[in-house]
Amino acid sequence: xxxxxxxxxxxxxEADLASYAKGKGKDVVWYSxxxxxxxxxxxxxxxxxxxxxxxxxxxxxxxxxDRLGRTAGETxxxxxxxxxxxxxxxxxxxxxxxxxxxxxxxxNILASFSAYETEVRKERQYAGIKAAxxxxxxxxxxTKGTRISLTKEKEHLCQKMKAEGNKVAFIARSLGxxxxxxxxxxxxx
Numbered sequence: 001x002x003x004x005x006x007x008x009x010x011x012x013x014e015a016d017l018a019s020y021a022k023g024k025g026k027d028v029v030w031y032s033x034x035x036x037x038x039x040x041x042x043x044x045x046x047x048x049x050x051x052x053x054x055x056x057x058x059x060x061x062x063x064x065x066d067r068l069g070r071t072a073g074e075t076x077x078x079x080x081x082x083x084x085x086x087x088x089x090x091x092x093x094x095x096x097x098x099x100x101x102x103x104x105x106x107x108n109i110l111a112s113f114s115a116y117e118t119e120v121r122k123e124r125q126y127a128g129i130k131a132a133x134x135x136x137x138x139x140x141x142x143t144k145g146t147r148i149s150l151t152k153e154k155e156h157l158c159q160k161m162k163a164e165g166n167k168v169a170f171i172a173r174s175l176g177x178x179x180x181x182x183x184x185x186x187x188x189x
Contacts, residue, residue, distance in 0.1 A: 158185035
């Protein structure tokens, strides 16, 4: 399973994949990533790739081909590698068999569409950013001159959590503060 960001969840993928696994009655190992699909440098993927390399994986099942990756070249190379290793590949929603001539055509088309979709999305984002900048809008960080709203309670909690050995990033997420604000609360520069 893969989603691109922490704001997304995997519930729809997980339900369909669990249903598929239940129907097969096989032992299943789950791998997941919350990372971009534009490269395969992802923790969950690295674990899966290692298990494929040592022969632990007999069948790789994904919800949809674009959940595996969003670059046509790398995805097609990966599917070729899986076939050469004897690892069956299943894409539940795309419903094609890459071991057939027609299946290989479908995987190439779908991988290309996935890469195209990613490039179009980036193009739209850049156009939106350019238009916003042209209108004088800015984002990313506080406006200069604004004050940090840090209550005494949160300051005390920051110090307590740090004393308990928690990392600054964890404290910030837990209390809904930025890391910079946590450092201010800890009186660390």
